[in-house]
Amino acid sequence: WRKPYFTKVLLNAEKVVFISPKYKENFLINQVPASKRALAESKMTVIPNGVNKVFLENKNTAKKELAGELKLIFVAAFYDGKGLIETIQAIDKLRARGMKISLNAIGKGLPNRPQDGEYIKKVEALAEGKEWIKLQPFKKPQEIIEEMRQSDAFVMVSSPETFGLVYVEALTQLLPIIYAHNEGFDGFYKDGFAGYPAHAGNVDSIAESIENLIKSYDTIAKNICALDLETDFEWNNIGKKYLNMYNEIVTKK
Numbered sequence: 001w002r003k004p005y006f007t008k009v010l011l012n013a014e015k016v017v018f019i020s021p022k023y024k025e026n027f028l029i030n031q032v033p034a035s036k037r038a039l040a041e042s043k044m045t046v047i048p049n050g051v052n053k054v055f056l057e058n059k060n061t062a063k064k065e066l067a068g069e070l071k072l073i074f075v076a077a078f079y080d081g082k083g084l085i086e087t088i089q090a091i092d093k094l095r096a097r098g099m100k101i102s103l104n105a106i107g108k109g110l111p112n113r114p115q116d117g118e119y120i121k122k123v124e125a126l127a128e129g130k131e132w133i134k135l136q137p138f139k140k141p142q143e144i145i146e147e148m149r150q151s152d153a154f155v156m157v158s159s160p161e162t163f164g165l166v167y168v169e170a171l172t173q174l175l176p177i178i179y180a181h182n183e184g185f186d187g188f189y190k191d192g193f194a195g196y197p198a199h200a201g202n203v204d205s206i207a208e209s210i211e212n213l214i215k216s217y218d219t220i221a222k223n224i225c226a227l228d229l230e231t232d233f234e235w236n237n238i239g240k241k242y243l244n245m246y247n248e249i250v251t252k253k
Contacts, residue, residue, distance in 0.1 A: 003031065011036060014249045016044045017242075019163050021187035047242065048188070049163050050235035054141045055172040063225050064174050066152055066217040069100040072210070073151035073175070075144060075166050076158065077113035078105070078120050078135075083157040083180070083200055085119075088126050088133065090206035095132070101210070102132040103155075106147060110138040141169075148173040153213055159183050159200035168233045176220040178209050188232075192216060193223050 010016060010032070018024040024044055032040045072091070076082040084105055091101050107113075108120065127133040139147065148154070154170035154177045161183040170177050177195035179185045186197050198209035213220065231237055 006031075007033065007036065010040055010043070013043060014252075015245055016040070017245075018044065018046050019048050020184045021046050022182060022184065025187065026182070045245070047238060047245075048232060049165060050238045051165050051168045051172070051229070051233045052141055053235070055145065055169045056230055056234055058142070058145050058172075059229070060149055060173040062174070064152060064176070064217075064221045066214070066221075069102055070210075070214055071150070071152045072101060072103045072155045072178075073148055073153070073170075074103060074105040074107070074155055075147075075169075076107045076156050077110040077115070077138075078108045078123055079113070079116040080119050081158055081160065082107075083159070083206070084123055085126060086201055086203050086206055087155055087157060088123070088130075089203045090210060091132075092130075093203065093207050094210060099211070099214070102134075104134045104136065104147060104151060106136045106139055106144065108135060108137045144169065145173060148175055151175060152217075153178065153195070155206075155210065156180075157198045157200050157206050157209075161185065168229065171224055171227060172229055174221065174224050176213055176217065176224065178206070178213060181205075193220070194227070195220060 018027070024046055028037055028041055074084060074087060078084060088103065091103055094101055109115065124135065127135055148170060152175070154167065154175045156166060157178060157180045159180050161180055164179065164185040167177050167179055167185045171194060179195060179197055180200045181197035183200065191197060196209040196212050199205040
């Protein structure tokens, strides 16, 4: 019922900034009247959030090679929206088909994040007796970097996901990624370039994306080596983009 008011705000704005190309796309399709879309889109731009500089300052430089077991890493708080249970179930299905995959899940007790005791109990029960699952408490950035360097790929199929800086953190360590379809990080790269999207909550979809990643691992690893993450995700560069945008608006005015 407030759409007319916010449409007025939108149409009178000089610029509209989205932190994700997918959210720009979704907003344009679902929230803007068809008759106003061309005008609205001309005002829209995407400027992502920045990553903690410790990850960019400690980028991995050795291209990943997949040999034998796929070592997946998950880094997030242990609660329902992050999709840890579905990820475990997806890996279970793939292992039942003879695929060698392990999971290192880090983030239990992550400060300033929702903690769901019942959910954690379910995760622990699901992991019990599975030697291929490691559940770890939250760690500091430098520790996360070390854990990522011992891994082959990153997985977190979460919804809702505002942006997902941890995907960029994983890319700094040259890890292919499995991310959530139609959520914050989806759309920064084409499907299959840096990894694959999967539908949140869908075990079969997560399993399929992991399998696709394994099949395309070498190509994806090469693609990630060529990424210029500083240009897009370094806070100083992001600040300059905002400053330039404001200066252009003021000059025009």
